[in-house]
Amino acid sequence: MKFARLGDPGSEIPVVIAEDRTYDLRSVTSDVNGDFLAADPVGRTRAALDSGALPELADADARRIGSPIARPSAxxxxxxxxxxxxxxxxxxxxxxxxxxxxxxxxxxxxxxxxxxxxxxxxxxxxxxxxxxxxxxxxxxxxxxxxxxxxxxxxxxxxxxxxxxxxxxxxxxxxxxxxxxxxxxxxxxxxxxxxxxxxxxxxxxxxxxxxxxxxxxxxxxxxxxxxxxxxxxxxxxxxxxxxxxxxxxxxxxxxxxxxxxxxxxxxxxxxxxxxxxxxxxxxxxxx
Known part of the structure; x- marks a missing residue:
């Protein structure tokens, strides 16, 4: 599974990339941060994908690619x-x-x-x-x-x-x-x-x-x-x-x-x- 963050600095959207499609993760997490990564990110994301709960981000290719993780503590x-x-x-x-x-x-x-x-x-x-x-x-x-x-x-x-x-x-x-x-x-x-x-x-x-x-x-x-x-x-x-x-x-x-x-x-x-x-x-x- 590939996680990423797309958008202008400070306003990135968390996404998951699956089968060459980019899905908006905001219904699962506000960001790819420590809280998300510590709470079964793959299982939660897979469940959301399988249920159809994640909308595809249609303009993903037009957005800036941010760091795939929010600012770390270290x-x-x-x-x-x-x-x-x-x-x-x-x-x-x-x-x-x-x-x-x-x-x-x-x-x-x-x-x-x-x-x-x-x-x-x-x-x-x-x-x-x-x-x-x-x-x-x-x-x-x-x-x-x-x-x-x-x-x-x-x-x-x-x-x-x-x-x-x-x-x-x-x-x-x-x-x-x-x-x-x-x-x-x-x-x-x-x-x-x-x-x-x-x-x-x-x-x-x-x-x-x-x-x-x-x-x-x-x-x-x-x-x-x-x-x-x-x-x-x-x-x-x-x-x-x-x-x-x-x-x-x-x-x-x-x-x-x-x-x-x-x-x-x-x-x-x-x-x-x-x-x-x-x-x-x-x-x-x-």
Whole structure:
């Protein structure tokens, strides 16, 4: 099942996409938020579909695509979770997950323009698999317990400013990760039954030229291990978003130039859809 949110920022309509048709979910929920995801979203939506209670949204294709989840209470990220990316960053692969945070207002629609921060010279792209939490997870006993707390998966672009992240960081990464709009998300929230999450191709392109091309089976720490590990330190709430790391092929590795105004980034993950962002100069958006 695919959930999405369509419409102008702040006025998105929750929808479900079934058999290539888009149905209005507002009779079931006001939004694709933590309350909805914690209360059997698939079962409730399936029952509404089967009963004919959900009207088709006729103009769905004409509406903006928002993030498929409402603003989460937390965005928690795993760094250097692909060995080749760790090495292109000048580090050895980690032996325990590296965690950092992005702010909730980084989460925007998958095709929304992204503003390059004021003074930035090193804005970078990162295609990532995102995990959406479906029920509270705290102190899970084992990775095997993680699946019961996952509502689904999304495509994310973990946009980063590397000078802010590394050169003026003070020893942490969030300065380079938390600019407004630095986490385009979607187009869909895809439920776990729809994908083989540890065998998904993920790719990125800049101005049509290939950059990243890898598979989630190359993760150092699996989805189940990530959720289990985070739960030992942070209580995950329904609707929270977890980013699982990016493969090699980013500008930080030195092979490609950083992003400039007018550049277009496209990313996709097998089964989860694709995104397209044009990068804008800060001055033009101030």
């Amino acid at each position: 965005v928690i990220c795993v760094g250097q979770n692909y060995a080749a990316h760790a090495r292109e960053s000048g580090a050895e692969p980690p032996t325990v997950p590296i965690l950092f945070l992005k702010t909730p207002n980084t989460v925007v629609g998958p095709d929304d323009a992204v503003t390059i921060p004021r003074g930035s010279e090193k804005t970078d792209w990162e295609v990532e698999l995102g995990i959406v939490i479906g029920s509270r997870a705290a102190y899970l006993d084992s990775p095997a317990d993680s699946a019961a707390h996952i509502a689904g998966y999304v495509v994310c672009n973990d946009v980063s400013e590397r000078a802010f992240q590394m050169e003026v960081s003070g020893g942490q990464w969030s300065k380079g990760k938390a600019s407004f709009g630095f986490n385009p998300t979607g187009p869909w929230l895809v439920t776990p039954d729809e994908v083989d999450v540890q065998n998904l191709r993920l790719r990125s392109f800049v101005n049509g030229e290939p950059r990243q091309d890898s598979n989630t089976n190359d993760m150092i720490f699996s989805v189940a291990e990530i959720v289990h590990h985070i739960s030992q330190y942070i209580t995950l709430e329904p609707g929270d978003l977890v980013l699982t790391g990016t493969p090699q092929g980013v500008a930080f590795g030195g092979k490609f130039p950083y992003l400039r105004a007018g550049d277009v980034v496209e990313i996709d993950i097998e089964g989860l859809g694709g995104q397209r962002q044009e990068f804008k100069a800060w001055e033009a958006q101030a």
